[in-house]
Amino acid sequence: MVIAISVRNLSFSFNQADETALKNLSMDIEQGSRCLLVGANGAGKSTLLRILAGKRLTKGHVQVYGKDVFQNQPSGITYLGTEWAMNPVVRGDIRVSEFLDSVGGFRHKDRRDTLLNILDVDVDWRMHQISDGERRRVQLVMGLMVPWTLLLLDEVTVDLDVVVRTDLINFLIAESKERNATILYATHIFDGLFNFPTHVMHMRLGSNVGNPEPWPLVPQSPLHHIIKQSNVEASPLLKLALAWLREDLVYRREYEKSIDRQRGARSETTDSETFYSRFDYWKGK
Numbered sequence: 001m002v003i004a005i006s007v008r009n010l011s012f013s014f015n016q017a018d019e020t021a022l023k024n025l026s027m028d029i030e031q032g033s034r035c036l037l038v039g040a041n042g043a044g045k046s047t048l049l050r051i052l053a054g055k056r057l058t059k060g061h062v063q064v065y066g067k068d069v070f071q072n073q074p075s076g077i078t079y080l081g082t083e084w085a086m087n088p089v090v091r092g093d094i095r096v097s098e099f100l101d102s103v104g105g106f107r108h109k110d111r112r113d114t115l116l117n118i119l120d121v122d123v124d125w126r127m128h129q130i131s132d133g134e135r136r137r138v139q140l141v142m143g144l145m146v147p148w149t150l151l152l153l154d155e156v157t158v159d160l161d162v163v164v165r166t167d168l169i170n171f172l173i174a175e176s177k178e179r180n181a182t183i184l185y186a187t188h189i190f191d192g193l194f195n196f197p198t199h200v201m202h203m204r205l206g207s208n209v210g211n212p213e214p215w216p217l218v219p220q221s222p223l224h225h226i227i228k229q230s231n232v233e234a235s236p237l238l239k240l241a242l243a244w245l246r247e248d249l250v251y252r253r254e255y256e257k258s259i260d261r262q263r264g265a266r267s268e269t270t271d272s273e274t275f276y277s278r279f280d281y282w283k284g285k
């Protein structure tokens with residue numbers, strides 16, 4: 001068994017004043033796995049993916065295929081996140097075909113063309129005149145056309161229509177099987193994903209809750225019980241995610257109580273009254 005990702009006791013803060021985004025996270029992911037990261041908003045999924053992609057510098061044991069991601073960056077890591085679409089460069093007046101050529105499309109013609117078909121992209125589109133979902137499709141062609149050994153996906157299918165999303169998921173499954181490549185995928189959309197993962201990993205408050213769990217669940221897994229208890233009409237994957245995230249909510253509220261913090265509505269304070277009495281421009285309208 002080859003370990004594709006190995007992390008030991010990883011902690012990370014954005015700056016010293018901030019709470020740690022990752023706390024003592026340790027995990028091993030086998031080569032060829034397709035692991036779904038499941039966790040609430042703020043659980044640390046994106047931070048973990050960016051660190052694995054070498055985009056955030058931190059100390060500690062973070063290895064991909066046996067190489068330290070900061071000091072000896074392994075080749076073959078592709079990271080695709082949501083921030084790409086915000087980049088003004090990819091909203092410029094440039095044709096998709098020229099854009100793809102500028103990022104090496106001609107070197108990977110066969111894969112590029114396969115992806116152009118799957119993602120249903122018109123190479124004559126101009127990057128400043130397309131929808132968010134269309135821009136996302138171009139990003140996926142660009143990111144996936146170079147063969148990867150580790151693919152780090154951060155919620156990149158959110159604005160795809162269901163046909164394209166399904167075809168893309170099937171492509172990723174086939175690719176990882178054929179090339180024994182590894183995928184770590186953070187998402188909140190579990191629809192249509194039943195056949196995608198070989199593992200699911202639960203993240204909570206910057207750590208993983210246990211090791212990646214094989215998926216579909218092995219017969220003796222205690223998680224069957226959680227899924228059976230669910231009274232929601234949903235796929236087993238969504239039932240599991242719902243149960244985990246509800247559990248996390250209780251856990252987080254207890255934790256926040258212990259450090260005297262609270263989310264949600266709070267009682268009026270003198271400060272907010274002062275604020276509204278000065279700045280409520282709707283008053284009297």
Ligand SMILES: Nc1ncnc2c1ncn2[C@@H]1O[C@H](COP(=O)(O)OP(=O)(O)OP(=O)(O)O)[C@@H](O)[C@H]1O
Pocket residue numbers: 014015018020021039040041042043044045046047048
């Ligand atoms: N730029 C930043 N500066 C300071 N703190 C940040 C920054 N980005 C994220 N955080 C904090 O780090 C923690 C983990 O954030 P992260 O984005 O990794 O979560 P996530 O699991 O990907 O969430 P989501 O599902 O909402 O994308 C959160 O508590 C968040 O507030």
